[in-house]
Amino acid sequence: MNPELEKLIELALADGILTDKERQVLQKKAQELGVDQDEFEMVLDGKLHQLEANKPKQKEKVGNIKTCPACGETVKAMALVCSLCGHELNQGVKSELLNSMITKLGKLDASDSDYEQYFANVVKSYAVPSSMYDIYDFGVYCANAIDSSANSWREDSSALEAKAKECLSKLRLSDSSDKIKKEALTNEIENILKEKRSEISKNNSKDWILISVLLVVSLAVYYIVKNYF
Structure with a gap:
């Protein structure tokens, strides 16, 4: 199989999870590279089966409970929202999805x-x-991960910005009883993005100033050489 496709498959399976979106990306790449779809599916399914077989067996815990920090109501361990007061119960904990993405990004070779x-x-x-x-955590991570030291929007930074904007849109539409908190979370992501855009814009301006200075100096040297030597 194509080495580039194999590398993408390894990245997609780095966390042991293959999302529908990841499968679609891999299928599209396989088509672009002219890889036989049956061969691609067979290899991918084989790797998934191997990952599943290597996973340690975990005993299921039954009856775990926790308490809502807002109202004290007893709720199920896997509950995301308190049934009594509507408080979201996963605050301060990175979602499995975000941790999965961070893990995969960490395995990339920057060189x-x-x-x-x-x-x-x-x-x-x-x-x-x-x-x-979870939307907020995802959006904040993507916004903060944008490399503002660059003087232009690179492909990785553009993808991060697009994902952060997607988080903003979904955050605004999210169903939450705490409208004030939702607005505060939205504003925080927006402010981070504005700051990143401003920093990149400043870097770009500095480069143009430097280019302009060099151009003026070059023209001055050319004029002096032409007229006095």
Whole structure:
């Protein structure tokens, strides 16, 4: 199989999970590279089966409970929202989805010539979570991860910005009883994005100023040489 496709498959399966979006990205890449679809599916299914077989067996815990920090109501361990007061129960904890993406991004080789493309593909392959705080965490991570030291929007930064904007849109539409909190979370992501855009714009302006100065100096030297030597 094509080495580039094999590398993408390894990245997609790095966390042991293959999302529908990741499968679609892999299928599209296989088509672009002219890889036989039956061969691709067979290899991918084989790797998934191998991962599943290597997973340690976990005993299921039954009856775990926890308490809502807002009202004290007893709720089920896997509950995301308190049934009594509507408080979201996963605050302060990174979602499994975000941890999965961070893990995959961490496995990328920054020295690879295609690093930006691979990075962007990983970011694009993840869907935005559903709960308000998970959306917020995802959006904040993407916004903060934008490399503002650059003087232009690279492919990886563009993917991060697009995903952060997607989080903003979904956050605004999320169903939450705490409208004030939702607005505060939305504003925080927006402010981070504005700051990143401003920093990149400043870097770009500095480069143009430097280019202009060099151009003026070059013209001055040319004029002096032409007229006095």
